[in-house]
Each structure stands twice: as C-alpha cells, then as structure tokens.
Amino acid sequence: MxxxxxxxxxxxxxxxxxxxxxxxxxxxxxxxxxxxxxxxxxxxxxxxxxxxxxxxxxxxxxxxxxxxxxxxxxxxxxxxxxxxxxxxxxxxxxxxxxVLWEQLADATHEESTLTVTYVAFLTIATMLAACGVMLDNAILIVGAMAVGPEFGPLAGISTALVQRAPGLVWRSLTALVVGFAAAMLLTAGFGWLLDQLGLFDRAMLEADRPNTAFIWKPDWMSFVVAFLAGVAGTLSLTSAKSGALIGVAISVTTVPAAANAAMAFSYKEYAQTWGSSGQLLANLGGIVLAGVLTLLTQKSLLASVRRRRGPVR
Known part of the structure; x- marks a missing residue:
C-alpha cells in the first residue's frame, strides 16, 4: 500500500x-x-x-x-x-x-545527477578495483563493484528512453561519461603514485592473474551477464526491492574494467586497455538494453491488465 x-x-x-x-x-x-x-x-x-x-x-x-x-x-x-x-x-x-513511473523517474533523476559525491564514490570504487587487478585479488574486485554507483545513470538512461525524456538521457549520459572519465584519470594518477612508492609495478599488470584476467578479455558471456543483471536491477527499482541491487552491483565488471583500462594505459599496455574498454562498453550496453526491454515489457503487461479489468475508476 x-x-x-x-x-x-x-x-x-x-x-x-x-x-x-x-x-x-x-x-x-x-x-x-x-x-x-x-x-x-x-x-x-x-x-x-x-x-x-x-x-x-x-x-x-x-x-x-x-x-x-x-x-x-x-x-x-x-x-x-x-x-x-x-x-x-x-x-x-x-x-x-x-510500476510507479513518477517515483521511478524521480529516483533515477536523483541517482543520475553528476555530483561531487557521485564522482567520489565512483573514483574510490575504481581505485579499489585497481588494487584488486594489480594484486589479482577477487575480494577487492567484489568490494569495488559493490561501492560503484554507476547503475543509477544506467537506470536513468533506460527510464528516459522508455519515457521519451531527452533531458534525463543527457543528464544520465553526462554523469556516466564524465564520472568514468574523472574516475579513470584519478585512478591512473593513483596508480602512478603507488608505483613511485614501490607498491605497484609493471610485472603485476603483466602477470597471469588467474582471478582477474577475465576483466580485459570480454566475450559474449560478459554481455549476457550484464543483460541479466540489468533485468534484475530494473525489477528491483520498479518493485521497491532495493536489496537486489547489491547482487546486481557485484555481477557486472564495469568498475573493474575501467580500473584495469586506467592502469594498463598508464603502463602503456594498450592491448589490455582496449580489452578492458570493450568489457566496459559491453557491460554498459547490456545493462541499458536490458533496462529498456524490461520497462517496455512491464509497461505492456500493466496496460494489458488495465484493459482486461477496465479503468481504475
């Protein structure tokens, strides 16, 4: 109620x-x-x-x-x-x-606004992920994915496309692009600093890294996982079951991919940079596509229910 x-x-x-x-x-x-x-x-x-x-x-x-x-x-x-x-x-x-469209639009509008807090969370998450990929530590990767706030702008894009709200599309895209650009730039500087302190080195990036090498080796499963996570995340927003968002956050490798791309670029490992960038784009695209299709399906089903039962009045 x-x-x-x-x-x-x-x-x-x-x-x-x-x-x-x-x-x-x-x-x-x-x-x-x-x-x-x-x-x-x-x-x-x-x-x-x-x-x-x-x-x-x-x-x-x-x-x-x-x-x-x-x-x-x-x-x-x-x-x-x-x-x-x-x-x-x-x-x-x-x-x-x-689905309360007004509530969804309001929530995604707030979560998809470029703010200092949003950039700070995304930057911290990317730095944590950088530590995870350099140390080949899966626990740090999971922690970084849980901290990342990037699902807000992605949900904002999906909602805006379905509701045909170009203003929210641009707001969400701005938060997504500027946020990731700032986070990756700051993470590259963070990596350089730790390299100077002797905590990071090129050998760590070039190692086999069995726990985290998948981050820069995208395949179709990356897209499938992102798509499924996008469906779950959208359902959690529309049904007010926000607890599911934690599971969504740790299912996709957006933040770790951005971190690996930043670290690889700083060490001029361009193969990993392109691979990580591909992983990042596959995840972002899968989540947005899933969000749009989920919202369109819900909209269609609700319209069908109303037609069968008659007007609410």
Missing amino acids: LHLRLNVPADLTDEVVRTLEATVGTAHLAVVPGASRNPAGDLVLCDVAREAGDELLGSLRALGLDRSGAIAVENIDLSLSKRAEKAEAEAPGEGVDA
Whole structure:
C-alpha cells in the first residue's frame, strides 16, 4: 500500500476527493479542512493499493494538483486493516508488479545527477578495483563493484528512453561519461603514485592473474551477464526491492574494467586497455538494453491488465 498526503487548495478539494473516492484500490480517506498553510487549503490523506497508484497519480496531476498544491507519496510497510486488504484485492494486477513511473523517474533523476559525491564514490570504487587487478585479488574486485554507483545513470538512461525524456538521457549520459572519465584519470594518477612508492609495478599488470584476467578479455558471456543483471536491477527499482541491487552491483565488471583500462594505459599496455574498454562498453550496453526491454515489457503487461479489468475508476 501507498500513503498519499495531499496539500489541496480549497477550491480543488471536492474534485480531488471525488477522484479518490472513485478510484478502485483506495482506502482510509481523510480530509482536514484548512490544515494546509503553504499552500493554503485543505490536507487530504489517503491510502491506495500500489497497483492503482500510478493511474491515480496521473489523475491528480491532470487536475493540476502538482502545480497548485502538493502530492507526497510514502510506502506503507505495515497496514492492519480489512479495508486495506479489500482495496488491494479490488485493484487491478499485483502490487509487486506495479510500476510507479513518477517515483521511478524521480529516483533515477536523483541517482543520475553528476555530483561531487557521485564522482567520489565512483573514483574510490575504481581505485579499489585497481588494487584488486594489480594484486589479482577477487575480494577487492567484489568490494569495488559493490561501492560503484554507476547503475543509477544506467537506470536513468533506460527510464528516459522508455519515457521519451531527452533531458534525463543527457543528464544520465553526462554523469556516466564524465564520472568514468574523472574516475579513470584519478585512478591512473593513483596508480602512478603507488608505483613511485614501490607498491605497484609493471610485472603485476603483466602477470597471469588467474582471478582477474577475465576483466580485459570480454566475450559474449560478459554481455549476457550484464543483460541479466540489468533485468534484475530494473525489477528491483520498479518493485521497491532495493536489496537486489547489491547482487546486481557485484555481477557486472564495469568498475573493474575501467580500473584495469586506467592502469594498463598508464603502463602503456594498450592491448589490455582496449580489452578492458570493450568489457566496459559491453557491460554498459547490456545493462541499458536490458533496462529498456524490461520497462517496455512491464509497461505492456500493466496496460494489458488495465484493459482486461477496465479503468481504475
């Protein structure tokens, strides 16, 4: 279930309440007249089944409530109510399969913004991965993959392509390209410093490295793994099961590939540089393609459910 808190101008309250009452899947409607001070008006509270949430939000935005008032949405972890159970049973589809496009767009917009924090996390992850590839340490590679924040911009690109939002596409691409460029440049400098300190040397990069050599030897399995991880990551975002993102993060070698490319370039090992770059592009492409196809499939399935069950009103 979702909890809606609406700040509604007084002249719009009746229409908003009628919309909520007519929506299958709503419960616990409450109106507190005059409680909203900014903007001035009424406070309207309501719970709605997740599977009816996206269409209801669309109806409220069609009334202009997002411009004249405010719409806040929260997830309800526990609701002990027969009315809530009835609302969820009446709403079309299943809550776990529902996609809140507004929530997804907002989440990916935030995660795909180029910020100092984003670049810092990506740089630290790439430096950790550099230590992993030079030491042939799989544990460090896994740790670096878990730290990397690159799935946010990738999800942003997928969402923007499906929603036809060019602004978000460019924002996400900027975060992805600039973030990786900065991380790889700083990692090359980090590698040079450790080389001067005697902690890294060329022999470490040229060694067999049985645990991490796959990072610069891409094949079709690299793309397959990235594709599957992209599907899982997208589902975790749309179903609010964020815990699955950790598994996604440690399934793909985006950050390790960037780290190996940076280290190989600094030592002029161009074969590894190109191989790692190919691995990086294969992973990025696989995740974006998987995200787009997953979102399109979900969109199609939800539309089919609504057609079978009729309108939510």
